[in-house]
Amino acid sequence: MAFHFPLMPRLFMAIRMEDRFPLTDIWAQTPAIDPTCQWALFLRNHDELTLEMVTDEERDYMYRAYAQDRRMRVNLGIRRRLAPLLGNNRRTIELINGLLFSLPGTPVIYYGDEIGMGDNVYLGDRDGVRTPMQWSADRNAGFSSANSQRLILPIIIDPEYHYQSINVEAQESNRHSTLWWMRRLIALRRQFKAFGRGTMEFLAPNNPRVLAYVRSFEDETLLVVANLSRFVQYMELDLSRFKGMIPVELFSHSGFPPIGDLPYLLTLGPHGFIWFSLQPAHDQVTADLGRYSPPRIEIASHGDGLLRGNTRNALKRTLPDYLPRCRWFRSKARTIRTVEIEQLISFEEGGSTNHLAFLNVEYMNAEPETYLLPLAVAMGEHAQEISSRSPGLVIAEVSTAASNGDSGTEAGVLYDASLDPDFGRAMLSMIGRHRRIKSGSSEVAAIGTQESHEFDVPLMGMEPHALKAEQSNTSIIFGDKLIMKLFRKLESGINPDVEIGRFLTERACYRNTPQLVGWMEYKSGRSEPCNLAILQKFVANQGDAWEYTRKGLEHYFERAATKPSLGETPQGSIVDLLDKKEPDPLAAELIGTYIDAAQLMGQRVGELHLALLSDSSDPNFAPEPYGTLYQRSVYQSMRNLLGRVIRMINGRLNVIPQELRKLAGDIAAQQDAIAAHFETFINRRISVVRMRYHGDLHLGQMLFTGKDFIIIDFEGEPARPLSDRRHKRAALRDVAGMLRSFQYAALSQMISQLRTGGLGNIDFATMEQWAHFWEIWFSWSFLRGYVETANGAPCLPKDREELKLLLDAFVMEKAVYELGYELDNRPEWIFLPLNGIAHALGMRPANPELNALAAARGLPDHG
Numbered sequence: 001m002a003f004h005f006p007l008m009p010r011l012f013m014a015i016r017m018e019d020r021f022p023l024t025d026i027w028a029q030t031p032a033i034d035p036t037c038q039w040a041l042f043l044r045n046h047d048e049l050t051l052e053m054v055t056d057e058e059r060d061y062m063y064r065a066y067a068q069d070r071r072m073r074v075n076l077g078i079r080r081r082l083a084p085l086l087g088n089n090r091r092t093i094e095l096i097n098g099l100l101f102s103l104p105g106t107p108v109i110y111y112g113d114e115i116g117m118g119d120n121v122y123l124g125d126r127d128g129v130r131t132p133m134q135w136s137a138d139r140n141a142g143f144s145s146a147n148s149q150r151l152i153l154p155i156i157i158d159p160e161y162h163y164q165s166i167n168v169e170a171q172e173s174n175r176h177s178t179l180w181w182m183r184r185l186i187a188l189r190r191q192f193k194a195f196g197r198g199t200m201e202f203l204a205p206n207n208p209r210v211l212a213y214v215r216s217f218e219d220e221t222l223l224v225v226a227n228l229s230r231f232v233q234y235m236e237l238d239l240s241r242f243k244g245m246i247p248v249e250l251f252s253h254s255g256f257p258p259i260g261d262l263p264y265l266l267t268l269g270p271h272g273f274i275w276f277s278l279q280p281a282h283d284q285v286t287a288d289l290g291r292y293s294p295p296r297i298e299i300a301s302h303g304d305g306l307l308r309g310n311t312r313n314a315l316k317r318t319l320p321d322y323l324p325r326c327r328w329f330r331s332k333a334r335t336i337r338t339v340e341i342e343q344l345i346s347f348e349e350g351g352s353t354n355h356l357a358f359l360n361v362e363y364m365n366a367e368p369e370t371y372l373l374p375l376a377v378a379m380g381e382h383a384q385e386i387s388s389r390s391p392g393l394v395i396a397e398v399s400t401a402a403s404n405g406d407s408g409t410e411a412g413v414l415y416d417a418s419l420d421p422d423f424g425r426a427m428l429s430m431i432g433r434h435r436r437i438k439s440g441s442s443e444v445a446a447i448g449t450q451e452s453h454e455f456d457v458p459l460m461g462m463e464p465h466a467l468k469a470e471q472s473n474t475s476i477i478f479g480d481k482l483i484m485k486l487f488r489k490l491e492s493g494i495n496p497d498v499e500i501g502r503f504l505t506e507r508a509c510y511r512n513t514p515q516l517v518g519w520m521e522y523k524s525g526r527s528e529p530c531n532l533a534i535l536q537k538f539v540a541n542q543g544d545a546w547e548y549t550r551k552g553l554e555h556y557f558e559r560a561a562t563k564p565s566l567g568e569t570p571q572g573s574i575v576d577l578l579d580k581k582e583p584d585p586l587a588a589e590l591i592g593t594y595i596d597a598a599q600l601m602g603q604r605v606g607e608l609h610l611a612l613l614s615d616s617s618d619p620n621f622a623p624e625p626y627g628t629l630y631q632r633s634v635y636q637s638m639r640n641l642l643g644r645v646i647r648m649i650n651g652r653l654n655v656i657p658q659e660l661r662k663l664a665g666d667i668a669a670q671q672d673a674i675a676a677h678f679e680t681f682i683n684r685r686i687s688v689v690r691m692r693y694h695g696d697l698h699l700g701q702m703l704f705t706g707k708d709f710i711i712i713d714f715e716g717e718p719a720r721p722l723s724d725r726r727h728k729r730a731a732l733r734d735v736a737g738m739l740r741s742f743q744y745a746a747l748s749q750m751i752s753q754l755r756t757g758g759l760g761n762i763d764f765a766t767m768e769q770w771a772h773f774w775e776i777w778f779s780w781s782f783l784r785g786y787v788e789t790a791n792g793a794p795c796l797p798k799d800r801e802e803l804k805l806l807l808d809a810f811v812m813e814k815a816v817y818e819l820g821y822e823l824d825n826r827p828e829w830i831f832l833p834l835n836g837i838a839h840a841l842g843m844r845p846a847n848p849e850l851n852a853l854a855a856a857r858g859l860p861d862h863g
Contacts, residue, residue: 004030004039004105006053009062012085015065015271018229020211022058022101022201028726036113038196039105043096044113046130048077049085055500060601072120080114081129083116088160094181095226098273101189102215104200114182120162122154131156136169166476175558180760187757188250192277194220205235209269212237214278223247223276226824236263239730247276248722255643259479288746292321297396297414299377315396315414319359322395326416327471328488329719333824335364343369344522349426352376354417356444356532358490358522370490372532374423379412386415392809394420418486424464424476427484431518431535432728441525444532448518449506464523474717482517483538487531490522491722495531499726500692500714503612503621510611512537512604513711526634539710545601545702546745552594553749553774554758560770561759569773575804577780578787587777598742598778601702602785605694605708605738606765609731609795614693624728630690634729635681637811642678645820646671655827663834673841677812680805687802689794690728697734698741719821731795732803734811735786737781740818743836746771746778754766812840 007030033039049066050058067078068084078085086092093116100107111133120128131153137144141155141163148154155163158712171177189195198217205212209229221242224777227233234841239259247256247264247510258281297314309312319339323329343358355375362368377398387394393416417423428434430446437444462479474486487495494690501516514536542548560566561822563586570577570584582588583595616622649656649668656664667674680686694701695716703710716725729829750771753759759767789804790796797803816832838844 001038001040002033002105003108003769004041005050006030007039007103007141008042009049009051009054009058009504011099012049012066013058013062014098014211015092015228017061018209020208020228023211027200027202030041038107040109041100041103041105042108044080044082044098044110044129045108046110046127048074048079049078050075052076054261069121074126076535077779079116079119079121079126079128080108081119082677084119088116090178090723093178095184095228095271095273097185099184099211099224101732102195102222102275103214104196104198106124106196107189108184112820114179115168116161116178118156118158118166120154120158121619126137127153136162136165136167137164138341141167142169173556173562175562177536183760184251184756184758188275190757192220192222192250193217196223196720196808198222203239207233208236209233210235219681221245221278222250222277224267224273225268225272225276227271230270232267232269234265234267236265239264240558242278244281246281246310248279250275250277258336274809286304292325292397293411294318294394297398299398299414301398303576316341318396323359323361323371323393330359330472330489331363331366332370334366336361337364341438343442344375344443345437345442345849347426347430348589349429349435352427354423356440356522358524367686370530372486372488372490374420374486375412375414376417376420376423377412379410383412390415390419396850410750417469417472418476419466424466424478424484426479427533428464428535429464429475430481431520431533433654439695442703443521443523444519445523445529446520447590449502449516472714477538479485479538480540481538482535483514484533484535486533490530490532492528493726494529495534495715496695496725497713497715498531498534499620500694501534503615503618503692507618508611510608512607512708513714518602539703539705540711541703541705541710543704544700544710545704546699546741548597548704549594549699549742550749551595552591553746554753555592556590556594556774557750557753557759557767557770560774561762562768563590565766566769566773568807569769570776571809573804574776574779574783575800575807577776578784578800580780582776582781584731587773591774591777595778598781599785600707601738602782602787603789604702604711605697605734605782606786609691609693609734609790610793613689613730613793613795620726621692623691625689626686626730628685631681631686635678638678638681638816639675641813641820642671642674645816648820648823652823655823656830660831660834663838664830667834667837667841670843673835674816678807678809679843682804684802684805686730687799688732688774688797688805688806689732691731692726692728692729694734694737695725697737699738699745700741724854730806730810732806732816733810735783736807736814738782739807739811740780740814740836741770742778743775744832746775747832749834766792769837808840811835815840 002794006026007023010026013022038837042079051062054062062078063073066074067080072078072080082096084092091283115134117131117134119132122128123131130142132151132155134141134156139145140148140151143155144151157163168179171179174180193216196216198220201214201216203212209227210233211226211228212235213224215224216848223239225237240261242259243261245259247259248254249256256276259278283466295314295318297311297318299311316339323336323339324332340360340362341357342360345356345358348352350414353376357373359371359373359377361371361429362366365548373568379400394413395416396414398412399416400412418512431448433446434448435446453854462481465477467475467477473488475482476486478484485497498516498519504510504513505516517535517537521529522532549839583591588595612621613623646668649664653661653664694711694714696713696718697711701711701713703712745770750767754762754764754767787796815833815836819830819837822830822833
């Protein structure tokens, strides 16, 4: 390893001259080195900033720019630290470090530069940059407890760089400090081998004030772009050989527009830089397709005769391969036996022909299911546009006789129309006109509430926009007024989302949920109608409570990381803390105003339950008492759930991450201890009533408007049968769902920050204590808001002991349910419910194993 002395002064020259030439020129002269060697790159060291390897003209320029006072010079160099050298300009300091850490080689940081230490040019020779490290604001900057006069060199007391303000201790407690920024930069660089070992290729943007280069190593391709100017700069980069790739910014993981044939346009702020990872474009839908290749089908027409004769049979053969790749298809783990097109209802609306296909899917080892698949045909350029924009929606390539009377054929595609604006407009128009469509013994009916009279659909001109983030359903937004949810899996009976939404809108007048505007239902023969879609008023929001809470947790963990180790945390049930009027002072300091948001969430959930209790004249919503036999059935259901999940653990150890198999096995061995939490239902009489409730309440089911929370999605847990979701149960299940969601948010955010190095070198065990501390007090605030709101209502026990026992049972049941769900769908998440169960049982997870897990795996951004 050798220090690259000629490079160092050119970095400073390029920034001062606002020109990339000094840097690109010296790198062109840099000799190739053996693959086993590396350059040592640096900005400053204990010696002077040597100018021996520059021309006389360049040396003179550097003196004028960086060392006008002759006392700043020594020999043929400059004796200054990094921060004073760059005028203590934070942007410039970050830029030059961003370049240092992205150039080929190993960066070397001189002590004190990570906090922006100053120097003392009045000391002789090179001693001005060798002053004691500034650890704290204590005596001698925390460097030594000796008499200050005994120090070989004095500490810095210059007003701008005084040790009482510039020191490690002060910057440790400030997450926006230079120290923390440098830690994040180092942690990020360590994640990519291309920074240290990758090839180096400079780009030639049309703006000389912009420096851009590509670093490549194995399957990593990184793009570095820097603005050397003190003003905003615009650039065009020739990245055509990376066509189709997505630049992903490394600090934020934000994806930029894909690269095409044209020059890539970027704008950077003063002395700004960006690190990109160039990643292949993965259409999320296409990523799930496997090797599905759309077949070619001949069709007779685009209208009512779309699926006649051979066309229907060809599509039936195609659907078993197509459905498992769809995000909304819930039975991907099952083996499809056949798919029958039970009914195809076609209708014209707004000049377009639309088709609703009702599919009966039969499996090898499970009950059949019914799915809704909107269909449309596109020809010519429209077909090419769909194939290019949304290839995952293409079911088959089609050909039909040319529409202009020629003897040739016309090519097109048969596709899922749910994301098509024409389909969205047609569905909205049907509800607005309360239209009914009959096809044989089947009927599709659109029904509107009183709220629907506010919308004159033909005059609204609202452009539909389908959301691509949904999984089990498809949502379409119309301007900023309405949102339609298309139910994909259909079951006979009224959907709770429609039923509860109508009750809250028309009878309870509850305003903290989207108001119901209308819905669509399908009836075939004598079967009970099923809901196809629901239309609600759109609620302007700033995201859901999950993201809101995760943002609060990010700040919380950053503050917690600066604190000493956490002392004793409250033990036992959160119910025992309800008598406290104020949170723990440390919790109030670290959580901040977010703790008040938890209380507001609890208040809104309490108000929801009161609204659902407001009209007992409707038998579907009238509360009912718990009976002895019903309590026994609840207990048995909980035991059955536990037994199924324990069997899943024992039968799927190969799916469980290696680091968690021991903990999972230990939890499985505690089956009787877990079941003991459910015995409340057989040991005492339950005083609360059974009632309608949300059924799947968590942070993702609340929208944050900026001032308030709106509760959405009353469909219930999608994995449960629709009839089961309409059962009356204890409303405290909603409270338990929120408490579990708090733990999910805390641990997932903690893992995310540990994985990216955002919390420094703190280990999992330490941060897990802080996560649990946050969970306790955030849950306390939520529960306090709920209890104060629902006090005296039949959904809330009057006895605190009963409240404690019921919450304990429901929280444990929810954690067991989550464990089974994660085993089925997201094995990398199972340590979250495992952790919750372990805490409830008084077990401590194996922290060394979890440390390894946290380092090896990350969690998705939503839960």
